[in-house]
Amino acid sequence: MSTSNVQPKHASGTQASSLTLARKVLLLEANEIQMLAQRLNEEFERAVALILHCRGRVVVSGMGKSGHIGRKIAATLASTGTPAFFMHPAEASHGDLGMITGEDVVIALSNSGESDEIITILPPIKRLGAKIISITGTDSSTLAKESHVHLSAKVSQEACPLGLSPTASTTAALALGDALALCVLDLREFTAEDFARSHPGGSLGRKLLTRVKDIMRTGEALPKVSEEAMLTLALTEMTQKGLGFTAVVNHQNQVTGIFTDGDLRRAFASNISASTTQIHEVMRQSPKTIHPEQMAVEAVELMEHYKINGLMVVNDQNQLVGAFNMHDLLKAKVV
Numbered sequence: 001m002s003t004s005n006v007q008p009k010h011a012s013g014t015q016a017s018s019l020t021l022a023r024k025v026l027l028l029e030a031n032e033i034q035m036l037a038q039r040l041n042e043e044f045e046r047a048v049a050l051i052l053h054c055r056g057r058v059v060v061s062g063m064g065k066s067g068h069i070g071r072k073i074a075a076t077l078a079s080t081g082t083p084a085f086f087m088h089p090a091e092a093s094h095g096d097l098g099m100i101t102g103e104d105v106v107i108a109l110s111n112s113g114e115s116d117e118i119i120t121i122l123p124p125i126k127r128l129g130a131k132i133i134s135i136t137g138t139d140s141s142t143l144a145k146e147s148h149v150h151l152s153a154k155v156s157q158e159a160c161p162l163g164l165s166p167t168a169s170t171t172a173a174l175a176l177g178d179a180l181a182l183c184v185l186d187l188r189e190f191t192a193e194d195f196a197r198s199h200p201g202g203s204l205g206r207k208l209l210t211r212v213k214d215i216m217r218t219g220e221a222l223p224k225v226s227e228e229a230m231l232t233l234a235l236t237e238m239t240q241k242g243l244g245f246t247a248v249v250n251h252q253n254q255v256t257g258i259f260t261d262g263d264l265r266r267a268f269a270s271n272i273s274a275s276t277t278q279i280h281e282v283m284r285q286s287p288k289t290i291h292p293e294q295m296a297v298e299a300v301e302l303m304e305h306y307k308i309n310g311l312m313v314v315n316d317q318n319q320l321v322g323a324f325n326m327h328d329l330l331k332a333k334v335v
Contacts, residue, residue, distance in 0.1 A: 025159040025167070032155045032168045033175050039152060040179075047133045047149045048183045051082060056103030058084035059130075061092065063117050065166040066109040066173065073107065073177030080185040089117035097121060102129030107177075110134075111153070111169045113141020122146050135176055137169050151176055212299055213292035215332045216313045216322030217243070224249050224320055227256055231267070231274040231282065234259050243325050247312050248283045253319045255312055257283030289314045292321055296334045299324075 051058055058077055062070035070086055077084035087096055089108075100106065106125055110118050113136035122143070125132060134147035137154045144150040153176050159167035223241035225234050227248055237246045238261070248257035259279055267274075267282050289312045290299050299311055303326065313322035329335050 021161070028157070028159045029168050029171045032172055035156070036153065036172050036175065039154075043149055043151060044179070047151055047180060048187070050105050050131050050133060050149060051077075051180060051184050052187050054082075054103070054105045054131075056083075056101050056105070056130075058082055058105050058107060059087050059100055060084060060107045060109070060177075061087045061089045061118065061121075062109035063089055063115045065170050066111060066115070069170050069174045069177065070107070070109045072174060073109075073181065076178060076181045077184070080181050081188050082181065082184055089115070089121055092121045093117065097124055100125060100128055100130055104128075104130045105133060106130050107133045107135065107180075108143060108147065109136070109173055110141070110143050111137040111166060111173070113138040113143035115143070118143055119146075135173050137172075210296040210332060210334050211292065212290055212294050212296055212313055212324075213322070215296055215328050215334065216292065216324045217241075217328065218322050222320065222323055223247060225279055226250070227278070227280040227283075229279050231272070231277045231279055234279045235264070235274060238264075243310055243323055245310050245323075245325075247287075247320050247323060248279055249320055252317075255287065255289060255314055255318055255320050256280075257285050258287035258312065259283045260310075287312060289318075291315070296329060296332065300329060300335050303329075 058074070060070040060074040060077075061067075067086075067088065074084045074086040085099070087099055092099075108118050108122075113134065119142055122132065126146075131149075132147040133149045133151065134143045135151045135153050136144050137152070138144065139150065139152055139154065144152075153169060153172040155168040155172050157163065158165065158169060159171075221241060223237045223243050223246040225237050225246055225248060227250055229248075234246050234248075238244070238259070245258055245260040247255055248259060250256050257280065259282065263282060263284060267277075272282060288302060288306055288308060290302060292313050292315070303309065303311060310323065310325035312320060313324070315321050326335070
């Protein structure tokens, strides 16, 4: 069948109604979160205390949409200093309950509080001695009554136009989980460095965990010449090593100066002869250096502050042990 007469729908009315509905959804869910915040009471504090003092792990469980929210809550807890994992309640009845010990805290999510898969595993969990925190939308539900601590995620209405799909209720449960995780984080005095250790592959992890020694060039890749070397040798060294500068060292391999591409241009502008000039005559003394154990992010700050493109790395005796430039930092994804 020919489709030459089929036209895409660009009706402004359709777009307007979509925007209107979208705004309604967002505002409704935001309002439910505000009401949730106002309802928080000492039960929330008890839940935080249970998680904070848990000597085992936090096990999060939920069916369907609640399960998806539970997975995110478990991931947030784990990444903010609280050992946690998600356990599917249906699989729990077929052996996965062996993951739980009496030292654990279980966070069970169910909007109705009557999910069969969750209710079924409550008795064996309680027999183990694990504590149960429930998050439901029904305060009088079985799950709410059988848990040690109940947190209400009740909403006045769902954002779904049909009133069927879990929307505002799942948002409320997710926000409540975030609040739990972040309150525990705060009480643990969890730092950005702690967070980075859980995220070594992320940008924050790289910035906070990467040290200068991890990115610096060493050995034959190091551009360096002695103080007595002729400027021609320095040019060769800079060209071969490609860092845009060369270190100048004394007989003890201690850094006494630096010569950069910029210094080279200035030298040629002054008609200095490369074949008759020793590097110590044109080098810059007291160059900026950094220690190999310092964080790479400190190097970035130093280079940005002094508007330089590279740094030499020295040990406690001011001996040259490495060098790098901004390209090396970019390659390591520190910047």
